[in-house]
Amino acid sequence: MKATIVTIGDEILIGQIIDTNSGYIAKALDRIGVQTHELLSISDNKQHILETFEKLQNKVDFVIITGGLGPTKDDITKHTFCEYFNDSLVVNYEVQAHVIELIEKVMKRPASQINKDQALVPSNCQVLFNKVGTAPGMWMKKENTVYISLPGVPYEMKYIVENEIIPKIVKEYERPYILHKTIMTYGQGESLVAERIEDWENNLPEFIKLAYLPSPGRVRLRLTARGKDKELLETTINNKVESLAKIIGDIIVGFDEDETIAVVIGRLLIQNKNTLAVAESCTGGKIAQELTAVAGASNYFRGGVVSYATETKVSMLGVLEETITQHSVVSGEVAKEMAIGVQKRMKSDYAIATTGNAGPDKGDADATVGTVFIAIATPSEVFVEEFDFGQPREKVIDRAVNKAFEMLQKEILKNV
Amino acid sequence: MKATIVTIGDEILIGQIIDTNSGYIAKALDRIGVQTHELLSISDNKQHILETFEKLQNKVDFVIITGGLGPTKDDITKHTFCEYFNDSLVVNYEVQAHVIELIEKVMKRPASQINKDQALVPSNCQVLFNKVGTAPGMWMKKENTVYISLPGVPYEMKYIVENEIIPKIVKEYERPYILHKTIMTYGQGESLVAERIEDWENNLPEFIKLAYLPSPGRVRLRLTARGKDKELLETTINNKVESLAKIIGDIIVGFDEDETIAVVIGRLLIQNKNTLAVAESCTGGKIAQELTAVAGASNYFRGGVVSYATETKVSMLGVLEETITQHSVVSGEVAKEMAIGVQKRMKSDYAIATTGNAGPDKGDADATVGTVFIAIATPSEVFVEEFDFGQPREKVIDRAVNKAFEMLQKEILKNV
Numbered sequence: 001m002k003a004t005i006v007t008i009g010d011e012i013l014i015g016q017i018i019d020t021n022s023g024y025i026a027k028a029l030d031r032i033g034v035q036t037h038e039l040l041s042i043s044d045n046k047q048h049i050l051e052t053f054e055k056l057q058n059k060v061d062f063v064i065i066t067g068g069l070g071p072t073k074d075d076i077t078k079h080t081f082c083e084y085f086n087d088s089l090v091v092n093y094e095v096q097a098h099v100i101e102l103i104e105k106v107m108k109r110p111a112s113q114i115n116k117d118q119a120l121v122p123s124n125c126q127v128l129f130n131k132v133g134t135a136p137g138m139w140m141k142k143e144n145t146v147y148i149s150l151p152g153v154p155y156e157m158k159y160i161v162e163n164e165i166i167p168k169i170v171k172e173y174e175r176p177y178i179l180h181k182t183i184m185t186y187g188q189g190e191s192l193v194a195e196r197i198e199d200w201e202n203n204l205p206e207f208i209k210l211a212y213l214p215s216p217g218r219v220r221l222r223l224t225a226r227g228k229d230k231e232l233l234e235t236t237i238n239n240k241v242e243s244l245a246k247i248i249g250d251i252i253v254g255f256d257e258d259e260t261i262a263v264v265i266g267r268l269l270i271q272n273k274n275t276l277a278v279a280e281s282c283t284g285g286k287i288a289q290e291l292t293a294v295a296g297a298s299n300y301f302r303g304g305v306v307s308y309a310t311e312t313k314v315s316m317l318g319v320l321e322e323t324i325t326q327h328s329v330v331s332g333e334v335a336k337e338m339a340i341g342v343q344k345r346m347k348s349d350y351a352i353a354t355t356g357n358a359g360p361d362k363g364d365a366d367a368t369v370g371t372v373f374i375a376i377a378t379p380s381e382v383f384v385e386e387f388d389f390g391q392p393r394e395k396v397i398d399r400a401v402n403k404a405f406e407m408l409q410k411e412i413l414k415n416v
Numbered sequence: 417m418k419a420t421i422v423t424i425g426d427e428i429l430i431g432q433i434i435d436t437n438s439g440y441i442a443k444a445l446d447r448i449g450v451q452t453h454e455l456l457s458i459s460d461n462k463q464h465i466l467e468t469f470e471k472l473q474n475k476v477d478f479v480i481i482t483g484g485l486g487p488t489k490d491d492i493t494k495h496t497f498c499e500y501f502n503d504s505l506v507v508n509y510e511v512q513a514h515v516i517e518l519i520e521k522v523m524k525r526p527a528s529q530i531n532k533d534q535a536l537v538p539s540n541c542q543v544l545f546n547k548v549g550t551a552p553g554m555w556m557k558k559e560n561t562v563y564i565s566l567p568g569v570p571y572e573m574k575y576i577v578e579n580e581i582i583p584k585i586v587k588e589y590e591r592p593y594i595l596h597k598t599i600m601t602y603g604q605g606e607s608l609v610a611e612r613i614e615d616w617e618n619n620l621p622e623f624i625k626l627a628y629l630p631s632p633g634r635v636r637l638r639l640t641a642r643g644k645d646k647e648l649l650e651t652t653i654n655n656k657v658e659s660l661a662k663i664i665g666d667i668i669v670g671f672d673e674d675e676t677i678a679v680v681i682g683r684l685l686i687q688n689k690n691t692l693a694v695a696e697s698c699t700g701g702k703i704a705q706e707l708t709a710v711a712g713a714s715n716y717f718r719g720g721v722v723s724y725a726t727e728t729k730v731s732m733l734g735v736l737e738e739t740i741t742q743h744s745v746v747s748g749e750v751a752k753e754m755a756i757g758v759q760k761r762m763k764s765d766y767a768i769a770t771t772g773n774a775g776p777d778k779g780d781a782d783a784t785v786g787t788v789f790i791a792i793a794t795p796s797e798v799f800v801e802e803f804d805f806g807q808p809r810e811k812v813i814d815r816a817v818n819k820a821f822e823m824l825q826k827e828i829l830k831n832v
Contacts, residue, residue: 010625012455044627
């Protein structure tokens with residue numbers, strides 16, 4: 001059972017926006033054993049869309065299309081559906097009633113003709129009802145291929161995928177069994193990890209595939225097993241993970257596919273009934289943001305101070321002026337005082353502090369671009385490490401955030 | 417002059433990571449007049465890669481491939497290149513010397529055989545030197561199509577695109593002229609904007625295309641002109657933008673394609689020599705993070721407090737306990753005191769404060785999930801608005817951040 005996911009929109013082809021919809025859909029399909037064959041982004045051009053539909057006809061079971069369903073003139077998916085399926089648009093009155101109600105409720109004005117036209121759908125399509133927006137999804141079959149069209153607005157697309165498409169496929173189609181297991185490792189590079197597990201990797205059975213997913217400071221190892229015998233897959237993959245843990249147990253930090261390190265840290269803090277606060281300079285709020293992106297963060301995250309201006313390190317965190325004068329604002333001493341300051345003022349058990357220069361210019365400090373100090377305060381001590389995260393700005397910030405989480409996690413694990 | 421961008425990697429097809437490389441490359445190509453025909457993501461499978469190469473042969477001028485170049489076994493692009501071009505791998509000694517040096521410098525250990533093998537390249541390829549990583553890029557031509565292979569690590573890919581590929585294409589190929597102009601509007605939905613500019617849109621010449629790019633709270637309008645007469649394109653597009661401004665001038669906030677609202681606000685603050693501080697509860701540091709993602713933010717951003725726990729709103733921002741008891745922690749009154757508190761403590765001219773419930777649970781407050789109060793403090797006053805941003809969590813946070821920026825921008829513009 002295979003799918004190709006097609007995104008329609010010139011804005012993607014000129015790099016103005018990044019397509020995150022396809023990844024979401026691919027993940028949802030993967031969970032129910034539908035394999036995504038390709039992701040494809042094409043232009044808003046009717047001829048291009050028709051050619052794509054034809055190429056995919058009978059090559060995959062599902063073609064899932066996002067984008068091109070909005071109310072404006074550059075949205076042409078619906079008309080192209082009609083041409084491809086030799087159909088014409090008719091009003092779906094259930095959708096129309098919903099559009100009118102939604103516009104009145106949310107926009108506090110009557111629905112315009114452009115709004116109402118959202119309820120026009122090809123006469124032979126099965127409507128996938130969009131409760132959270134105005135553009136309905138559509139499901140149409142031609143020979144062996146189902147063409148599914150979805151709005152491009154992410155939360156509308158998600159709503160229809162979760163509530164309409166996935167249940168429908170699960171109910172109506174038989175699918176093979178796919179099992180993933182992701183092992184998160186921290187602190188060693190891809191090639192070093194590869195060397196350590198070379199023998200283990202060479203002994204994997206054919207139905208299990210290994211992939212390395214490196215990102216700054218960490219490597220995730222993903223095992224994928226595919227087959228019909230669910231039990232065999234599960235037993236084999238679990239045995240393989242166990243034997244892997246014997247080889248690189250020192251760098252393994254977690255196993256869940258979707259888990260970010262912020263999630264892992266949150267769980268550890270809850271287990272230990274501990275709390276966390278952060279004082280950020282060069283990371284500018286990103287540590288707090290990643291922590292609070294996790295639902296339930298209020299159970300352990302006290303809060304943070306983004307002490308961007310030097311003066312606020314003194315006024316908001318109690319860093320001593322003489323420490324800044326003596327050691328400069330980008331220094332281990334300042335990082336430590338920031339960590340202790342926020343720990344004390346926010347009454348937390350742990351604290352993270354960052355100070356550094358993310359570039360592109362030198363800013364307040366003499367520090368080289370890329371230099372970052374990260375301090376961790378625990379219930380009993382405070383320590384600091386210095387890093388050179390290079391360039392550009394975005395990489396410095398990301399690597400500092402990751403490294404800070406990694407350092408904190410190690411400390412929490414020591415105290416479990 | 418057309419390109420197709422191909423991403424290799426199963427991790428993308430199961431939705432484990434989002435491909436941001438293709439968007440970056442598409443944007444870089446667009447700037448020099450190379451049109452991206454399609455973006456395509458395919459599996460790590462050699463047969464799949466070969467089929468894709470064949471399909472694209474002579475269909476586009478450039479096939480730009482990212483991924484599949486790392487040191488580990490699941491990376492197979494190089495071997496597939498050899499098969500497709502009937503070539504074999506040889507050591508490139510310049511690359512090898514660089515790999516050995518880089519590993520010793522960064523990893524502080526000698527390069528392993530796996531590292532050194534990164535210097536193996538097809539004998540007929542032109543190496544695109546990767547100064548910031550170990551995997552070199554490759555450039556190989558077959559008939560009318562150039563195949564370019566790049567590492568998947570974003571900053572390595574970016575380095576090679578900027579320093580090798582773009583200069584090479586600019587030097588060696590003639591390209592048409594593409595001109596984009598993006599008009600950013602805030603505060604009205606896509607269909608309302610479409611209605612207001614319907615006549616204007618109908619009168620656009622054939623060589624100018626209009627696209628609507630909606631996101632929460634804002635719509636960007638992108639005009640794209642394509643042709644050989646640079647001057648004609650520029651004059652026409654400028655005239656069209658001028659006449660557009662006469663129709664929807666009230667909602668236009670900026671014109672630059674790459675400009676986020678955080679950039680626009682930064683520029684306004686610098687112009688007025690004003691500063692900003694933020695107090696965030698439900699947005700959890702995201703406002704600070706978006707502000708500090710802009711290089712040079714230290715010129716106007718004083719800092720922020722992420723007062724996630726109720727208690728820290730009192731201790732760090734001076735919100736009165738009785739205000740919280742009387743009005744609840746998610747209330748306009750608390751938002752106002754947070755804004756004033758951070759403005760005073762960080763000595764800023766403007767301040768933003770957010771308090772709300774992003775969900776999924778009710779948390780500290782009685783407020784419904786989705787309820788957010790946003791307060792703006794200016795040099796002379798403070799005011800607050802209440803919003804219902806619905807669900808899920810991620811959408812509530814994003815919409816609150818956007819709305820806060822929009823409110824702040826309006827206030828700054830009043831005082832210019």
